Amino acid sequence: MFVSATPDVSMNRRSSRTTLKLWASALVGLLLLAASVGCYDSATGDANIGDPINFKLPAFPETGSNAVQLFTEMHYQPSYRSQEEPRRLPPEGSVPITGAEVVYTSLADYNANPPKGGDSTLGQSLYNINCLVCHGAALDGNGPIMMGFNYNSALPADLRADGTRRSSDNDLYAYVSGGGRMGLALRFSGRATQSPMPEFRRLLTEQERWDIVSYLRVTIGQP
């Protein structure tokens, strides 16, 4: 009795599994056919391979409320890429909770308040990421960007030079924020920066820039 019942059950299972496989491959076949020859409306989920083959996606209801989409490239997947609408933007006129950064219009203004100070160890790792490529590990203006490359723009400054060492911490902060001495001077005169150095006020937080200034000062000293 038991012996004969067991094979029956497994037979049933096997055959239902086979049927499932058949259905699945038929469905995949249809989907592929729809993708290659038929028309598929990605907005409504309608797939039409001409009469009488006409069915409506989603084909796999157990996957939730999303219509199964057919697309030939991952590029057209129904997800939002970074920086793409819709983005949740802060309300107009919002400022960071730390307050908006004051935009100074002269080097004297930058020097009106005492320097904030920073963490030179953090500053060094920030320097390695953001500055080393141009100014070099030795701060000599000879970073990897200079190697075997016809660099026909302003050369990265040698940060060990007297001119830089004589600069106050606030000056250094201003140069880092404004894209170098030249970049900052151009901004003060209302022109766009021509310096190859990026304006780091757009890239690093105030504190990160102070951390870098602290690293520069510790490394280059002051005459």
Ligand code: HEC
């Ligand atoms: C793409 C290359 C590049 C990168 C990256 C770069 N700089 Fe510069 N930097 C320059 C060039 C070129 C100059 C000279 C032109 C100028 O002053 O605008 C300069 C000038 C400076 C000066 C002015 C020196 C002086 O006394 O005149 C400072 C300070 C400075 N850079 C610090 C930094 C720091 C700190 C970073 C990283 C946060 C950095 N730079 C990233 C290219 C770069």
